[in-house]
Amino acid sequence: MDMKVAKKLGLKERYSLMTRDLAWDTTFHKMEDVFPQTTYEGIKIHDWDKWEDPFRLTMDAYWKYQSEKERKLYAILDGFNQNNGHLSVTDARYINVLKLFLGSTPPLELMAARGFSMMGRQMNGAGPRVACQMQAVDEYRHFQTQIHSISNYNKYYNGMDEFAHQQSRMWYLSDGKSFFDDAITAGPFEFMVAIGFAFEYVLTNILFVPFISGAAYNGDMAAMTVGFSAQSDEARHMTLGLECIKFMLEQDPDNLPIVQRWIDKWTWRGTRKLASVGMMMDYMLPKRIMSFKEAWEMYVEDNGGSLFKDLARYGITIPKCFSQTIEEKEHVSHQSWIGFYMKPEATPFHTWIPTPDEMDWLSEKYPNTFDQYYRPVLEYLDQQEKAGNRFNNKTAPMNCQVCVSTMKFNEPGDPMEMCFRESIYNGEKFHTCSDHCKEIFDNEPEKYVQTFISSHQVLQGNCEPDGTDVNVPDFKPGQNMLDYWKLDKRALGDFNGSEDQKNFAQWREQATKN
Amino acid sequence: MSNAFIAFQKNDESRCIVEAIIEDNPGAMVVDQPSMVKIDVPNRLVIKRETVEEKIGRSFDLQELQLHLITISGHLDETDDEFTLSWNS
Numbered sequence: 001m002d003m004k005v006a007k008k009l010g011l012k013e014r015y016s017l018m019t020r021d022l023a024w025d026t027t028f029h030k031m032e033d034v035f036p037q038t039t040y041e042g043i044k045i046h047d048w049d050k051w052e053d054p055f056r057l058t059m060d061a062y063w064k065y066q067s068e069k070e071r072k073l074y075a076i077l078d079g080f081n082q083n084n085g086h087l088s089v090t091d092a093r094y095i096n097v098l099k100l101f102l103g104s105t106p107p108l109e110l111m112a113a114r115g116f117s118m119m120g121r122q123m124n125g126a127g128p129r130v131a132c133q134m135q136a137v138d139e140y141r142h143f144q145t146q147i148h149s150i151s152n153y154n155k156y157y158n159g160m161d162e163f164a165h166q167q168s169r170m171w172y173l174s175d176g177k178s179f180f181d182d183a184i185t186a187g188p189f190e191f192m193v194a195i196g197f198a199f200e201y202v203l204t205n206i207l208f209v210p211f212i213s214g215a216a217y218n219g220d221m222a223a224m225t226v227g228f229s230a231q232s233d234e235a236r237h238m239t240l241g242l243e244c245i246k247f248m249l250e251q252d253p254d255n256l257p258i259v260q261r262w263i264d265k266w267t268w269r270g271t272r273k274l275a276s277v278g279m280m281m282d283y284m285l286p287k288r289i290m291s292f293k294e295a296w297e298m299y300v301e302d303n304g305g306s307l308f309k310d311l312a313r314y315g316i317t318i319p320k321c322f323s324q325t326i327e328e329k330e331h332v333s334h335q336s337w338i339g340f341y342m343k344p345e346a347t348p349f350h351t352w353i354p355t356p357d358e359m360d361w362l363s364e365k366y367p368n369t370f371d372q373y374y375r376p377v378l379e380y381l382d383q384q385e386k387a388g389n390r391f392n393n394k395t396a397p398m399n400c401q402v403c404v405s406t407m408k409f410n411e412p413g414d415p416m417e418m419c420f421r422e423s424i425y426n427g428e429k430f431h432t433c434s435d436h437c438k439e440i441f442d443n444e445p446e447k448y449v450q451t452f453i454s455s456h457q458v459l460q461g462n463c464e465p466d467g468t469d470v471n472v473p474d475f476k477p478g479q480n481m482l483d484y485w486k487l488d489k490r491a492l493g494d495f496n497g498s499e500d501q502k503n504f505a506q507w508r509e510q511a512t513k514n
Numbered sequence: 515m516s517n518a519f520i521a522f523q524k525n526d527e528s529r530c531i532v533e534a535i536i537e538d539n540p541g542a543m544v545v546d547q548p549s550m551v552k553i554d555v556p557n558r559l560v561i562k563r564e565t566v567e568e569k570i571g572r573s574f575d576l577q578e579l580q581l582h583l584i585t586i587s588g589h590l591d592e593t594d595d596e597f598t599l600s601w602n603s
Contacts, residue, residue, distance in 0.1 A: 010594050011592065011593055011594045012593065054589070054590040054592060055580075055590065055592055057577070065577065065578075065580045065581060068581055069581060208584075209521065209550070209584055213547045213548045213549055213550050216548045216550075228523045228549070228550070228584055231584045232523075232580055232581065232582070232584060234585065235580075235583045235584070235585050235586045238585070238586070239586070242589065246589075289547060289548055302516075302517070303587050306516030306587060306588075306601050309516060309601070310601050310602050
């Protein structure tokens with residue numbers, strides 16, 4: 001008897017059969033009652049079937065490729081750890097970039113997992129629902145693998161073990177937290193623009209591409225494998241964000257002004273979050289592959305510019321903030337690093353003055369700004385440190401009510417003047433760091449008045465370790481900040497003279513001799 | 515004109531994929547960076563299954579690209595035979 005072998009289905013047919021064909025419209029309940037969240041933002045959708053994932057990834061293929069990625073990642077991680085990889089990084093200063101990375105990124109991945117789980121339930125169409133479910137699983141994987149990749153360092157170096165506690169409390173982690181809190185408390189379509197476009201397209205293209213290539217250049221195979229493995233998922237995530245923007249614009253012309261406002265808002269929020277990534281690239285990698293400015297030009301200016309030009313056919317215009325972000329690319333990494341350097345007792349990572357060679361590299365990469373504005377400050381701070389007077393600002397910072405960055409950015413067109421804006425809402429004054437954050441605030445003040453800013457809340461006695469009595473007569477707010485943050489005291493202060501510096505030198509010595 | 519681009523982790527498989535891209539995309543610019551490689555092509559970048567198979571010496575499913583992929587730029591269209599990134603500008 002002849003067996004008739006059916007021809008294997010093509011990618012388009014498989015995708016159609018295994019996503020849309022497995023979905024159905026509800027009949028016992030109205031569709032709008034089952035999916036109530038997709039209308040209140042004002043976005044009009046007429047045909048959900050017009051949304052298709054261009055990767056045409058089905059669940060069976062998803063599991064197959066993701067499990068292969070995980071096997072590769074953990075094989076590299078085991079090899080690196082078994083071979084005392086932590087001693088093969090360029091120098092011990094490098095480890096501080098991991099402390100910052102671990103403190104800020106995995107908790108955001110977890111928020112992204114929560115957000116996309118919600119999107120997987122809230123979106124009406126089967127196409128976006130399946131893609132959002134996959135992204136939720138990806139984000140959970142990133143959260144876990146990032147912690148695993150850094151846990152080996154935690155056995156040897158100080159300041160890494162309280163990142164989960166610190167996420168909601170530390171002054172400098174608030175910018176990332178507020179980015180996700182803002183996104184997840186918005187409606188589903190705004191969330192997709194916030195994360196799918198601003199976070200994936202603007203932010204991760206720098207954090208997980210040139211920064212991670214830089215981690216590899218500094219000998220950190222653990223961060224390299226976890227970063228690139230995550231970014232292989234991000235290519236899919238960016239595509240989902242882009243697809244969502246196109247879908248909204250194609251469905252109804254009334255969607256244009258709403259989408260434009262979200263693109264303006266989230267391009268700016270993504271840019272503000274990048275300031276600390278800039279400092280990671282320019283100051284914290286002992287060996288550098290490119291400056292933050294060059295990375296910005298490649299991945300945001302050119303790549304973002306390509307996207308905005310492409311979306312012009314729908315009527316989208318370049319975000320209002322774009323010209324300011326281009327002006328700021330020569331400043332933000334320096335302003336961030338100097339800001340952190342000045343607060344040695346308020347972070348679980350060390351800071352330092354760049355070596356003369358490193359300053360020369362910065363001059364070469366930032367010919368318009370470094371020698372004029374930032375080298376003199378760093379050299380002055382260096383002299384003071386050598387004279388036994390290391391700068392130590394013990395006051396709490398002031399943060400922007402919207403992006404929750406510390407106020408440290410300059411007035412547009414004037415690098416010597418700090419930028420402050422204020423708005424009055426219900427008789428109360430609220431401060432923002434820029435025209436763009438002020439505009440975001442003024443558009444939804446009832447949302448942003450609720451921002452929890454620890455460096456402001458501490459003055460009201462809301463940031464104290466458990467069991468503190470704030471009603472005793474001699475109570476002074478902010479006296480117990482280190483305990484409130486659970487900061488490891490060994491992780492404080494300048495890199496020079498730190499326990500990490502001594503241990504690394506001693507262990508590397510042991511690793512090369514009997 | 516905008517560039518479409520794709521970046522891969524450097525390994526033996528992606529070396530063959532990059533060779534296939536160079537062959538099928540006149541004007542492709544290859545940027546070599548630590549542990550990664552990025553290829554820019556003006557407007558439209560295409561990866562053809564057949565060319566990758568020829569370079570790699572075995573049958574190849576274009577979805578395997580996901581294992582080595584780092585980032586992309588452009589609108590994507592993926593079929594059994596071609597993986598295309600393009601900008602309308």
